[in-house]
Amino acid sequence: MAGLSERVRALVRSDVASLEPYDPNFTPCKINLSANENTYGMPEAVRSAIDAAIVRTQTNRYPDPMSNDLRDKIAAWHGVRRENVCVGNGGDELLFNFFLAFGGPEKTLLDCPPTFTVYDIYSRMLGTRLVRCPRDPQTFELDLPAMLEAAPTADMVIVTSPNNPTGNVIARADVARLCEACPGIVMIDEAYTEFSDEGVSCEELLGTYDNLVILHTFSKAYCLAGVRVGYVLAAPDVIDVLGAVRQPYTADVFAQAAAEVVADHRHEFDATIQQIRQERERLAAGLAAIDGVQVWPSQGNFLLVRMPEAGVVRARLRDERSILVRDFSAAPGLEGCLRITVGTPTENDELIDAIATIVKEVA
Numbered sequence: 001m002a003g004l005s006e007r008v009r010a011l012v013r014s015d016v017a018s019l020e021p022y023d024p025n026f027t028p029c030k031i032n033l034s035a036n037e038n039t040y041g042m043p044e045a046v047r048s049a050i051d052a053a054i055v056r057t058q059t060n061r062y063p064d065p066m067s068n069d070l071r072d073k074i075a076a077w078h079g080v081r082r083e084n085v086c087v088g089n090g091g092d093e094l095l096f097n098f099f100l101a102f103g104g105p106e107k108t109l110l111d112c113p114p115t116f117t118v119y120d121i122y123s124r125m126l127g128t129r130l131v132r133c134p135r136d137p138q139t140f141e142l143d144l145p146a147m148l149e150a151a152p153t154a155d156m157v158i159v160t161s162p163n164n165p166t167g168n169v170i171a172r173a174d175v176a177r178l179c180e181a182c183p184g185i186v187m188i189d190e191a192y193t194e195f196s197d198e199g200v201s202c203e204e205l206l207g208t209y210d211n212l213v214i215l216h217t218f219s220k221a222y223c224l225a226g227v228r229v230g231y232v233l234a235a236p237d238v239i240d241v242l243g244a245v246r247q248p249y250t251a252d253v254f255a256q257a258a259a260e261v262v263a264d265h266r267h268e269f270d271a272t273i274q275q276i277r278q279e280r281e282r283l284a285a286g287l288a289a290i291d292g293v294q295v296w297p298s299q300g301n302f303l304l305v306r307m308p309e310a311g312v313v314r315a316r317l318r319d320e321r322s323i324l325v326r327d328f329s330a331a332p333g334l335e336g337c338l339r340i341t342v343g344t345p346t347e348n349d350e351l352i353d354a355i356a357t358i359v360k361e362v363a
Protein backbone atom coordinates (compact mmCIF):
# COMPACT_ATOMS: atom_id res chain seq x y z
CA MET A 1 0.00 0.00 0.00
CA ALA A 2 1.65 3.16 -1.15
CA GLY A 3 1.06 6.08 1.20
CA LEU A 4 0.61 3.97 4.33
CA SER A 5 1.40 6.16 7.37
CA GLU A 6 4.49 5.25 9.43
CA ARG A 7 2.27 4.75 12.46
CA VAL A 8 0.04 2.19 10.76
CA ARG A 9 2.90 0.55 8.86
CA ALA A 10 4.46 -0.26 12.23
CA LEU A 11 1.22 -1.81 13.45
CA VAL A 12 -0.11 -3.94 10.59
CA ARG A 13 0.98 -7.46 9.67
CA SER A 14 3.71 -7.38 7.01
CA ASP A 15 1.50 -9.39 4.60
CA VAL A 16 -1.08 -6.63 4.81
CA ALA A 17 1.35 -3.71 4.46
CA SER A 18 2.39 -4.98 1.01
CA LEU A 19 -1.20 -5.39 -0.26
CA GLU A 20 -2.76 -3.20 -2.89
CA PRO A 21 -6.54 -2.92 -2.44
CA TYR A 22 -8.69 -4.38 -5.24
CA ASP A 23 -9.60 -1.41 -7.43
CA PRO A 24 -12.04 -1.90 -10.30
CA ASN A 25 -11.29 1.69 -11.38
CA PHE A 26 -14.93 2.64 -11.63
CA THR A 27 -16.07 5.93 -13.16
CA PRO A 28 -19.79 6.51 -13.78
CA CYS A 29 -20.42 6.29 -17.56
CA LYS A 30 -23.42 6.05 -19.89
CA ILE A 31 -22.37 2.59 -21.05
CA ASN A 32 -20.68 0.41 -18.44
CA LEU A 33 -18.97 -2.60 -19.99
CA SER A 34 -16.32 -2.88 -17.28
CA ALA A 35 -17.50 -5.37 -14.65
CA ASN A 36 -18.99 -8.33 -16.56
CA GLU A 37 -22.48 -7.73 -15.26
CA ASN A 38 -25.57 -8.73 -17.21
CA THR A 39 -26.28 -5.36 -18.85
CA TYR A 40 -29.71 -6.51 -20.08
CA GLY A 41 -31.00 -6.16 -16.53
CA MET A 42 -33.38 -8.21 -14.42
CA PRO A 43 -36.44 -9.55 -16.32
CA GLU A 44 -39.41 -7.46 -15.17
CA ALA A 45 -41.51 -10.39 -13.92
CA VAL A 46 -38.60 -11.63 -11.81
CA ARG A 47 -38.02 -8.16 -10.41
CA SER A 48 -41.68 -7.94 -9.36
CA ALA A 49 -41.45 -11.32 -7.65
CA ILE A 50 -38.29 -10.16 -5.81
CA ASP A 51 -40.03 -6.97 -4.70
CA ALA A 52 -42.97 -8.98 -3.37
CA ALA A 53 -40.63 -11.35 -1.52
CA ILE A 54 -38.74 -8.44 0.05
CA VAL A 55 -42.00 -6.94 1.31
CA ARG A 56 -42.58 -10.21 3.23
CA THR A 57 -39.15 -10.20 4.96
CA GLN A 58 -38.82 -9.38 8.66
CA THR A 59 -35.90 -7.09 9.34
CA ASN A 60 -36.10 -7.27 13.14
CA ARG A 61 -35.14 -10.97 13.09
CA TYR A 62 -31.74 -12.39 12.20
CA PRO A 63 -31.65 -14.23 8.89
CA ASP A 64 -31.41 -18.01 8.71
CA PRO A 65 -27.64 -18.30 9.36
CA MET A 66 -27.05 -21.08 6.83
CA SER A 67 -29.64 -19.88 4.27
CA ASN A 68 -31.17 -23.36 4.29
CA ASP A 69 -34.18 -22.59 2.08
CA LEU A 70 -31.85 -21.13 -0.53
CA ARG A 71 -29.45 -24.07 -0.12
CA ASP A 72 -32.34 -26.46 -0.79
CA LYS A 73 -33.30 -24.63 -3.97
CA ILE A 74 -29.68 -24.58 -5.18
CA ALA A 75 -29.29 -28.27 -4.30
CA ALA A 76 -32.41 -29.22 -6.29
CA TRP A 77 -31.21 -27.07 -9.21
CA HIS A 78 -27.85 -28.83 -9.35
CA GLY A 79 -28.97 -32.31 -8.40
CA VAL A 80 -27.04 -32.43 -5.12
CA ARG A 81 -28.02 -32.32 -1.44
CA ARG A 82 -28.22 -29.37 0.97
CA GLU A 83 -25.04 -30.72 2.62
CA ASN A 84 -23.18 -30.07 -0.67
CA VAL A 85 -24.00 -26.34 -0.77
CA CYS A 86 -22.56 -23.30 1.03
CA VAL A 87 -24.01 -19.84 0.37
CA GLY A 88 -21.91 -16.68 0.72
CA ASN A 89 -22.00 -12.90 0.42
CA GLY A 90 -20.94 -13.08 -3.23
CA GLY A 91 -18.42 -15.50 -4.65
CA ASP A 92 -15.68 -13.23 -3.36
CA GLU A 93 -16.54 -13.98 0.26
CA LEU A 94 -16.57 -17.71 -0.45
CA LEU A 95 -13.13 -17.38 -2.05
CA PHE A 96 -11.90 -15.56 1.05
CA ASN A 97 -13.37 -18.26 3.30
CA PHE A 98 -11.75 -20.89 1.11
CA PHE A 99 -8.35 -19.32 1.82
CA LEU A 100 -9.22 -18.87 5.50
CA ALA A 101 -10.01 -22.58 5.76
CA PHE A 102 -7.44 -24.16 3.47
CA GLY A 103 -4.71 -21.51 3.00
CA GLY A 104 -2.24 -19.94 5.39
CA PRO A 105 1.49 -19.82 6.06
CA GLU A 106 2.25 -23.52 5.72
CA LYS A 107 -0.01 -24.01 2.68
CA THR A 108 0.64 -23.71 -1.06
CA LEU A 109 -1.71 -22.42 -3.76
CA LEU A 110 -1.25 -23.33 -7.41
CA ASP A 111 -2.42 -20.34 -9.47
CA CYS A 112 -2.51 -19.91 -13.26
CA PRO A 113 -2.04 -16.27 -14.26
CA PRO A 114 -3.17 -14.21 -16.02
CA THR A 115 -6.41 -14.78 -14.12
CA PHE A 116 -8.73 -13.25 -11.50
CA THR A 117 -6.37 -11.26 -9.22
CA VAL A 118 -8.53 -11.74 -6.12
CA TYR A 119 -6.87 -15.17 -5.56
CA ASP A 120 -3.48 -13.50 -5.40
CA ILE A 121 -4.73 -10.85 -2.97
CA TYR A 122 -6.43 -13.34 -0.62
CA SER A 123 -3.53 -15.77 -0.67
CA ARG A 124 -1.13 -13.00 0.30
CA MET A 125 -3.51 -11.67 2.95
CA LEU A 126 -3.37 -15.05 4.64
CA GLY A 127 0.33 -15.66 4.02
CA THR A 128 -0.28 -18.58 1.65
CA ARG A 129 2.68 -19.68 -0.50
CA LEU A 130 2.06 -19.22 -4.24
CA VAL A 131 3.23 -21.47 -7.02
CA ARG A 132 2.44 -20.13 -10.46
CA CYS A 133 1.91 -22.09 -13.66
CA PRO A 134 1.50 -19.27 -16.18
CA ARG A 135 -0.80 -19.66 -19.16
CA ASP A 136 0.53 -19.67 -22.71
CA PRO A 137 1.48 -16.04 -23.50
CA GLN A 138 -0.22 -16.16 -26.94
CA THR A 139 -3.32 -18.32 -26.44
CA PHE A 140 -3.70 -18.14 -22.61
CA GLU A 141 -4.32 -21.90 -22.57
CA LEU A 142 -3.30 -23.69 -19.36
CA ASP A 143 0.07 -25.43 -19.14
CA LEU A 144 -1.43 -28.71 -18.00
CA PRO A 145 1.85 -30.71 -17.87
CA ALA A 146 3.37 -28.08 -15.54
CA MET A 147 0.20 -28.06 -13.44
CA LEU A 148 0.15 -31.84 -13.10
CA GLU A 149 3.78 -31.69 -12.03
CA ALA A 150 3.07 -29.04 -9.38
CA ALA A 151 -0.28 -30.46 -8.20
CA PRO A 152 1.09 -33.28 -5.96
CA THR A 153 2.65 -30.71 -3.59
CA ALA A 154 -0.16 -28.15 -3.74
CA ASP A 155 -2.69 -27.78 -0.92
CA MET A 156 -5.01 -25.73 -3.13
CA VAL A 157 -5.42 -25.34 -6.88
CA ILE A 158 -7.68 -22.70 -8.42
CA VAL A 159 -8.63 -22.75 -12.09
CA THR A 160 -11.09 -20.20 -13.46
CA SER A 161 -13.31 -21.60 -16.19
CA PRO A 162 -14.24 -19.57 -18.20
CA ASN A 163 -11.12 -17.66 -17.19
CA ASN A 164 -11.41 -13.99 -16.29
CA PRO A 165 -10.12 -12.01 -18.22
CA THR A 166 -9.01 -14.35 -21.05
CA GLY A 167 -12.18 -16.41 -21.68
CA ASN A 168 -10.50 -19.85 -21.83
CA VAL A 169 -12.05 -22.97 -20.30
CA ILE A 170 -10.53 -26.13 -18.84
CA ALA A 171 -11.66 -29.47 -20.27
CA ARG A 172 -13.56 -31.70 -17.85
CA ALA A 173 -11.06 -34.51 -18.39
CA ASP A 174 -8.27 -32.17 -17.31
CA VAL A 175 -10.15 -31.26 -14.13
CA ALA A 176 -10.38 -34.97 -13.40
CA ARG A 177 -6.63 -35.38 -13.92
CA LEU A 178 -5.93 -32.44 -11.57
CA CYS A 179 -8.22 -33.86 -8.89
CA GLU A 180 -6.37 -37.15 -9.13
CA ALA A 181 -2.92 -35.53 -9.07
CA CYS A 182 -3.61 -33.11 -6.21
CA PRO A 183 -3.92 -34.39 -2.62
CA GLY A 184 -5.34 -30.96 -1.69
CA ILE A 185 -8.47 -29.14 -2.82
CA VAL A 186 -9.11 -28.24 -6.46
CA MET A 187 -11.40 -25.25 -6.91
CA ILE A 188 -12.92 -24.53 -10.29
CA ASP A 189 -14.24 -20.97 -10.30
CA GLU A 190 -17.23 -21.14 -12.66
CA ALA A 191 -18.50 -17.58 -12.12
CA TYR A 192 -19.28 -17.37 -15.86
CA THR A 193 -20.38 -20.95 -16.46
CA GLU A 194 -23.87 -19.97 -17.66
CA PHE A 195 -22.31 -18.34 -20.75
CA SER A 196 -20.14 -21.31 -21.75
CA ASP A 197 -20.94 -24.20 -24.08
CA GLU A 198 -22.86 -27.22 -22.88
CA GLY A 199 -20.53 -29.74 -21.24
CA VAL A 200 -17.98 -27.21 -20.01
CA SER A 201 -19.07 -27.07 -16.36
CA CYS A 202 -17.44 -29.81 -14.32
CA GLU A 203 -20.36 -30.14 -11.90
CA GLU A 204 -20.88 -33.74 -12.85
CA LEU A 205 -17.43 -34.64 -11.48
CA LEU A 206 -18.56 -33.71 -7.96
CA GLY A 207 -19.81 -37.22 -7.32
CA THR A 208 -16.46 -38.71 -8.31
CA TYR A 209 -13.93 -36.39 -6.65
CA ASP A 210 -14.35 -35.36 -3.02
CA ASN A 211 -11.53 -32.80 -3.36
CA LEU A 212 -13.37 -30.84 -6.07
CA VAL A 213 -14.94 -27.50 -5.13
CA ILE A 214 -17.04 -25.51 -7.62
CA LEU A 215 -17.83 -21.82 -7.24
CA HIS A 216 -20.91 -20.23 -8.82
CA THR A 217 -22.44 -16.79 -8.39
CA PHE A 218 -25.75 -14.99 -8.92
CA SER A 219 -23.77 -11.84 -9.85
CA LYS A 220 -23.13 -12.36 -13.54
CA ALA A 221 -25.80 -14.21 -15.57
CA TYR A 222 -28.50 -13.79 -12.89
CA CYS A 223 -28.37 -10.01 -12.46
CA LEU A 224 -27.70 -9.96 -8.69
CA ALA A 225 -24.23 -8.35 -8.61
CA GLY A 226 -25.66 -5.58 -6.44
CA VAL A 227 -27.17 -8.02 -3.94
CA ARG A 228 -24.12 -10.26 -3.28
CA VAL A 229 -24.95 -13.96 -3.37
CA GLY A 230 -22.68 -16.79 -4.48
CA TYR A 231 -22.43 -20.47 -3.63
CA VAL A 232 -20.00 -23.34 -3.47
CA LEU A 233 -20.78 -26.94 -4.42
CA ALA A 234 -18.52 -29.51 -2.72
CA ALA A 235 -18.35 -32.65 -0.57
CA PRO A 236 -20.18 -32.33 2.80
CA ASP A 237 -16.99 -32.28 4.90
CA VAL A 238 -15.58 -29.42 2.79
CA ILE A 239 -18.89 -27.54 3.21
CA ASP A 240 -18.67 -28.12 7.00
CA VAL A 241 -15.27 -26.40 7.12
CA LEU A 242 -16.48 -23.49 4.99
CA GLY A 243 -19.49 -23.27 7.32
CA ALA A 244 -17.19 -23.14 10.35
CA VAL A 245 -15.07 -20.19 9.15
CA ARG A 246 -18.03 -18.28 7.81
CA GLN A 247 -19.51 -15.14 9.39
CA PRO A 248 -22.84 -16.36 10.78
CA TYR A 249 -25.29 -13.90 9.17
CA THR A 250 -23.45 -13.18 5.95
CA ALA A 251 -26.45 -13.55 3.62
CA ASP A 252 -29.02 -11.03 4.83
CA VAL A 253 -32.78 -11.46 4.59
CA PHE A 254 -33.05 -9.37 1.40
CA ALA A 255 -30.27 -11.28 -0.31
CA GLN A 256 -31.71 -14.67 0.63
CA ALA A 257 -35.17 -13.61 -0.53
CA ALA A 258 -33.90 -12.26 -3.86
CA ALA A 259 -31.71 -15.27 -4.60
CA GLU A 260 -34.53 -17.71 -3.77
CA VAL A 261 -36.78 -15.94 -6.28
CA VAL A 262 -34.06 -15.97 -8.93
CA ALA A 263 -33.39 -19.67 -8.34
CA ASP A 264 -37.11 -20.39 -8.85
CA HIS A 265 -37.22 -18.22 -11.98
CA ARG A 266 -33.80 -19.11 -13.41
CA HIS A 267 -35.18 -20.27 -16.76
CA GLU A 268 -36.50 -16.76 -17.39
CA PHE A 269 -32.86 -15.76 -17.89
CA ASP A 270 -32.22 -18.37 -20.60
CA ALA A 271 -33.22 -16.20 -23.57
CA THR A 272 -30.99 -13.31 -22.50
CA ILE A 273 -28.07 -15.63 -21.83
CA GLN A 274 -28.47 -17.03 -25.35
CA GLN A 275 -28.59 -13.52 -26.75
CA ILE A 276 -25.44 -12.53 -24.85
CA ARG A 277 -23.66 -15.59 -26.30
CA GLN A 278 -24.71 -14.54 -29.82
CA GLU A 279 -23.78 -10.91 -29.21
CA ARG A 280 -20.40 -12.08 -27.95
CA GLU A 281 -19.67 -13.62 -31.34
CA ARG A 282 -21.00 -10.60 -33.23
CA LEU A 283 -18.98 -8.20 -31.05
CA ALA A 284 -15.85 -10.34 -31.46
CA ALA A 285 -16.22 -10.28 -35.25
CA GLY A 286 -16.89 -6.53 -35.27
CA LEU A 287 -13.82 -5.77 -33.16
CA ALA A 288 -11.56 -8.21 -35.01
CA ALA A 289 -12.45 -6.44 -38.27
CA ILE A 290 -10.78 -3.25 -36.97
CA ASP A 291 -7.20 -2.87 -38.17
CA GLY A 292 -4.72 -3.51 -35.35
CA VAL A 293 -7.24 -5.09 -32.95
CA GLN A 294 -6.74 -8.68 -31.79
CA VAL A 295 -9.63 -10.57 -30.14
CA TRP A 296 -9.39 -13.86 -28.26
CA PRO A 297 -12.21 -16.41 -28.35
CA SER A 298 -14.23 -16.35 -25.11
CA GLN A 299 -16.72 -18.59 -23.31
CA GLY A 300 -17.68 -15.83 -20.87
CA ASN A 301 -19.81 -12.69 -21.25
CA PHE A 302 -16.68 -10.64 -21.99
CA LEU A 303 -13.87 -10.41 -24.52
CA LEU A 304 -10.16 -9.82 -24.11
CA VAL A 305 -8.86 -7.55 -26.87
CA ARG A 306 -5.39 -6.21 -27.63
CA MET A 307 -4.68 -2.99 -29.50
CA PRO A 308 -2.02 -0.32 -29.78
CA GLU A 309 -2.20 2.41 -27.10
CA ALA A 310 -4.83 0.47 -25.16
CA GLY A 311 -4.58 2.78 -22.14
CA VAL A 312 -5.21 5.84 -24.32
CA VAL A 313 -8.10 4.11 -26.10
CA ARG A 314 -9.68 3.22 -22.77
CA ALA A 315 -9.37 6.81 -21.47
CA ARG A 316 -10.82 8.27 -24.66
CA LEU A 317 -13.73 5.78 -24.65
CA ARG A 318 -14.52 6.98 -21.14
CA ASP A 319 -13.96 10.71 -21.61
CA GLU A 320 -15.29 11.22 -25.15
CA ARG A 321 -17.94 8.49 -25.48
CA SER A 322 -18.87 7.78 -21.86
CA ILE A 323 -18.12 4.07 -22.37
CA LEU A 324 -16.33 2.27 -19.55
CA VAL A 325 -14.22 -0.85 -20.23
CA ARG A 326 -11.58 -2.48 -18.04
CA ASP A 327 -7.90 -1.73 -18.62
CA PHE A 328 -5.56 -4.70 -18.15
CA SER A 329 -2.67 -3.19 -20.12
CA ALA A 330 -0.50 -2.82 -17.01
CA ALA A 331 -1.05 -6.44 -15.88
CA PRO A 332 1.78 -8.90 -16.49
CA GLY A 333 1.16 -10.89 -19.68
CA LEU A 334 -1.75 -8.65 -20.71
CA GLU A 335 0.17 -5.75 -22.25
CA GLY A 336 -2.07 -3.76 -24.59
CA CYS A 337 -5.19 -5.56 -23.39
CA LEU A 338 -8.65 -4.32 -22.49
CA ARG A 339 -11.51 -6.46 -21.21
CA ILE A 340 -14.92 -5.65 -22.61
CA THR A 341 -18.20 -6.95 -21.21
CA VAL A 342 -20.67 -8.06 -23.88
CA GLY A 343 -23.51 -5.54 -23.76
CA THR A 344 -26.86 -5.11 -25.46
CA PRO A 345 -26.85 -4.84 -29.28
CA THR A 346 -27.00 -1.02 -29.09
CA GLU A 347 -24.20 -0.85 -26.53
CA ASN A 348 -22.05 -3.17 -28.63
CA ASP A 349 -22.67 -1.14 -31.79
CA GLU A 350 -21.67 2.08 -30.05
CA LEU A 351 -18.55 0.41 -28.69
CA ILE A 352 -17.46 -0.99 -32.07
CA ASP A 353 -17.97 2.38 -33.71
CA ALA A 354 -16.05 4.21 -30.97
CA ILE A 355 -13.10 1.80 -30.97
CA ALA A 356 -12.85 1.83 -34.77
CA THR A 357 -12.67 5.64 -34.76
CA ILE A 358 -10.28 5.99 -31.82
CA VAL A 359 -7.90 3.21 -32.90
CA LYS A 360 -7.58 4.79 -36.35
CA GLU A 361 -6.75 8.14 -34.73
CA VAL A 362 -4.14 6.87 -32.26
CA ALA A 363 -2.42 4.49 -34.70
Ligand SMILES: *Cc1c(COP(=O)(O)O)cnc(C)c1O
Residues within 6 Å of the ligand: 036, 089, 090, 091, 092, 093, 116, 160, 164, 189, 191, 216, 217, 218, 219, 220, 225, 228, 229, 230
Ligand atom coordinates in the same frame (compact mmCIF):
# COMPACT_ATOMS: atom_id res chain seq x y z
C1 LIG B 1 -17.17 -11.98 -10.66
C2 LIG B 1 -16.32 -13.11 -10.27
C3 LIG B 1 -16.49 -13.82 -9.07
C4 LIG B 1 -17.47 -13.55 -8.00
O1 LIG B 1 -18.15 -12.41 -8.00
P1 LIG B 1 -19.19 -12.10 -6.83
O2 LIG B 1 -19.89 -10.89 -7.32
O3 LIG B 1 -18.39 -11.86 -5.59
O4 LIG B 1 -20.08 -13.29 -6.70
C5 LIG B 1 -15.68 -14.90 -8.83
N1 LIG B 1 -14.74 -15.27 -9.70
C6 LIG B 1 -14.54 -14.62 -10.85
C7 LIG B 1 -13.50 -15.11 -11.78
C8 LIG B 1 -15.30 -13.51 -11.17
O5 LIG B 1 -15.04 -12.84 -12.30
